[in-house]
Amino acid sequence: MATKVNKVEELKKAKDGFDVLQDLLNYSDAGDYDAIPEDDVAQRFKWFGIYRQKPNTGHFMIRLRIPAGQLVPSQLKVIAQLCDQYARGFGDITTRQTLQFHWLTISDLRGILQALWDIGLSSQFACGDAPRNVVGCPLAGVLKDEIIDSSEHARQISDMFVEAGREFSNLPRKFKPSIGGCKLHCHQPQINCFGFYGATHDGEPGYGLLVGGGLSSTPHFGQPMRAFIKPDQVLDVARAIAIVFRDHGYRDKRTRARLKFLVADKGWQWTRDAIEHVLDKKLIHDDSLVSPPATHHDHMGIGEQKDGSRFVGIPIERGRLTAKNMADAAELAEKYGTGEKRIRLTGKQNMILLDIPAQNVEPLTRELDAAGLTPHAHRLRDMLISCTGSEFCNLAVVETKHRAGRVLRYLEEHTDLDQDIAINFTGCPNACSQYQVADIGLTGIPVVLKDKKGPDGKPLKVDGYKVLLGARLGTDPRFGEVIAKKVEGDKIHLALKNLIDHYLDERADDDESFGMWVDRSQPEYLQSLITTPVEAEDAQPLTA
Incomplete structure (x- = not known):
């Protein structure tokens, strides 16, 4: 007897969401919202981060893919220009450390996507039944006391899934990755589909691993795999988890299609065995790696980086930025920063400017205050x-x-x-x-x-x-x-x-x-x- 699948699974069989891109660009060139097939506009567009905006009468939201919230000023300037030109002058930082903006028309989409591609960003798999934006510690690589620098791993995981294309474009549901190495575990590994968190084994820095976390209307904490993941194993393990989800996840009911339900039903031992089966080798088992200590923290404030520079946290009122806010932040990061002049978006919908020489902190904060982006806000902000x-x-x-x-x-x-x-x-x-x-x-x-x-x-x-x-x-x-x-x-x-x-x-x-x-x-x-x-x-x- 054939396995019963839900309507979205039937839709994906007819045409994979990953294959909608050229159609999307053609629809944008044509500029006729009403001519777009319902299955494309309501579902497949999501694979490229595009949702119909309420009340579904011609406008869209786009969500970008920004691994671990990692940006540079030139990228944020372009995003600010896009918001100003197409999105009525504002955008929102999300809890997955990316940006989304509204009020887009079908005619706008080609220009927006091309502008993102030109600066090394995209919206691929920002939504849909695919690997979503990778979240991570926004201060990865700069914290003086971090367990391990996860910044490259976050980018590499993201690139791996994007470049894989159709290999992971038809998962049972959304798939949320997380990796971080700070001692606060601010990237919340316990509520993501998988969460690598900084850990040590016999003095060697690497990662512990949780699988099967997720919230929505039926929340689950990720289950510990009781394994130590070496840095050079991260990509293989992340890929193996996605394969286990793709091949074993539930496809009959959308309400039970997330990885968390599979892991809850099968248990951590089965899940670890399944990952090792894909890897064709055993991981390093460590029963002490169960639950990482964690707290609500977003690295706000002003602190010293391991290279002696400073980071400056900017709390953003409920995550909403105007295009001018974005442009001002990018301009000030460029003006007062040194080296890479990096910018980070955080999981609490805030922003951090990195690589600020100590002598530049005071003039930077004065200009941030004047721009309405004060680092010295109330604790609730x-x-x-x-x-x-x-x-x-x-x-x-x-x-x-x-x-x-x-x-x-x-x-x-x-x-x-x-x-x-x-x-x-x-x-x-x-x-x-x-x-x-x-x-x-x-x-x-x-x-x-x-x-x-x-x-x-x-x-x-x-x-x-x-x-x-x-x-x-x-x-x-x-x-x-x-x-x-x-x-x-x-x-x-x-x-x-x-x-x-x-x-x-x-x-x-x-x-x-x-x-x-x-x-x-x-x-x-x-x-x-x-x-x-x-x-x-x-x-x-x-x-x-």
């Missing part, structure tokens, strides 16, 4: 992230990007924080903003206000959020638990301020983190801190 939300995304059920900005500015004005707290806004359960691993996770849900009527005379339905607390990564990872099921979106700022205020008042000492305070607080108490200020008669909505 370092960590607050947001997905695209219902403004553009077909899956989102609430608006996030603008509300996240309003909430952030309110909290910056009304709280005085000396610890990092990760607040993640997402518009639907698909977890683009990784709300299940945030200190405070907010996932969009409609809320019905029974005491108010809409234009149709029925109870008014407004944007709202579930509130999750208690998540952590690292040696004892856990996902956040729902503490409040429905909080009105325009009053969520009151709940967040109350949580932060009580944390600051009640923490045991200055070193107790928000997560530690949550751990020792009763869920009922935390729920009351969220709901009481929101339900108060004098609760004022935040709408501007």
